[in-house]
Amino acid sequence: MFSDSEENYLKAIFHLERFSKEGVSTNAIAEEMQTKASSVTDMLKKLSDKKLVNYVKYQGVTLTNNGKKTAAGIIRKHRLWEVFLVEKLDFSWDEVHEIAEQLEHIASDKLVEKLDKHLKHPKFDPHGDPIPSKDGTFPERDKVLLSELQVGDSGVCVGVKDTSSSFLKFLDKNGIALGKEIKVLEREDFDDSLQIKLGDQTLTISHLIASNLYLKTN
Amino acid sequence: MFSDSEENYLKAIFHLERFSKEGVSTNAIAEEMQTKASSVTDMLKKLSDKKLVNYVKYQGVTLTNNGKKTAAGIIRKHRLWEVFLVEKLDFSWDEVHEIAEQLEHIASDKLVEKLDKHLKHPKFDPHGDPIPSKDGTFPERDKVLLSELQVGDSGVCVGVKDTSSSFLKFLDKNGIALGKEIKVLEREDFDDSLQIKLGDQTLTISHLIASNLYLKTN
């Protein structure tokens, strides 16, 4: 239906739209896609011709309903494959993104639905990100950044904001994983670092770490 | 490493090499790939530059050792994915080829090895075709076409020569599947059709059918 490149642009625009109520700018897309602004302009024209984006010269783009649905479909595939890689093939969560980046472009509706069934219809991927349903609806879950909690608050780790390999490996090394219970024991005013209880151990983590971990509070 | 197109050419040449001891001709490749001879010539030059084929103008091509190993790797992926689709996702054997045709181009050695392990290192795909090992070796199995058997001979169905959807669906409809025991009861001289015993039933099949079914004789 659409080329890998077109699909990657749709996904990028979809993600960027969440942060700007205006149209998404050419430069923002270029940055996200690691490409040049002129290449973006070319692609926007093409996506516009295909009625996937609303594009007016110099005014950025928004996805059309069709564009949104298409983007959600690609994100659905990406995240389902990530679940597969972690749950069935025993990959660790820092290894799957690159591979899912390729698998998301495999075209077969039947494959997606069979994969979804095989995985027992997961609602979230290995990084805690929501998996849209077939019709494009994203499951919601209220979650707070660990850095927002007060001393004494506690919750269960349900997601990461930064999904970089280095961050995920850091979490592994320190025993932090989705499903783990975390309680804030102390906050250091000087640098906003936190002392937390994780299982039966106590851990000190920097503000940067805490501001990339999502918890579901108790 | 290589483009999807390059990989598809390598696979085509690999398959064609089995039938001609000479180099594979440009036209044969064009036929196999459903493309034009001029496109083939262009690609052969490129593959030759990359040392994947031995190409001399007007004399056809053969794969280099490197080309053979690369082709075997793609066939390995194709067939492992077919096993996955049938065994794990419950696809039927007539639906998997098209999807595997895409999946075979996913680039990740680790993925292939994890998939292989997950599937318990299968030696043959859902159509009975051998799955090369990581180093490019194809498992052998002696098999005979059902059409070659004499009256009274019997064997187990281990593969199909024609893998077209229509043939596979015909086999499904008649209860013929890999692993089934078949015995030749009678041969009709006029059209070489066979009367066979399949489980507890008796079936009449045309020569065309019999000449596309591989058995391992008892």
Next chain:
DNA sequence: ATATTTTTTTAGATAAATCTAAAAAAATAA
């Protein structure tokens, strides 16, 4: 051995996706 047919290659064009450099428009600063 020459003529004819078939196969293969070359020449030149097209479409997709990218790039650099220059021009145009919009945003910001003076």
Next chain:
DNA sequence: TTATTTTTTTAGATTTATCTAAAAAAATAT
């Protein structure tokens, strides 16, 4: 409000994979 800077678009190239039409080479037939 005018000048400067930033953003975006356009113009023109490049690469990859394909095609058609024509030329060249090889194979086949007379």
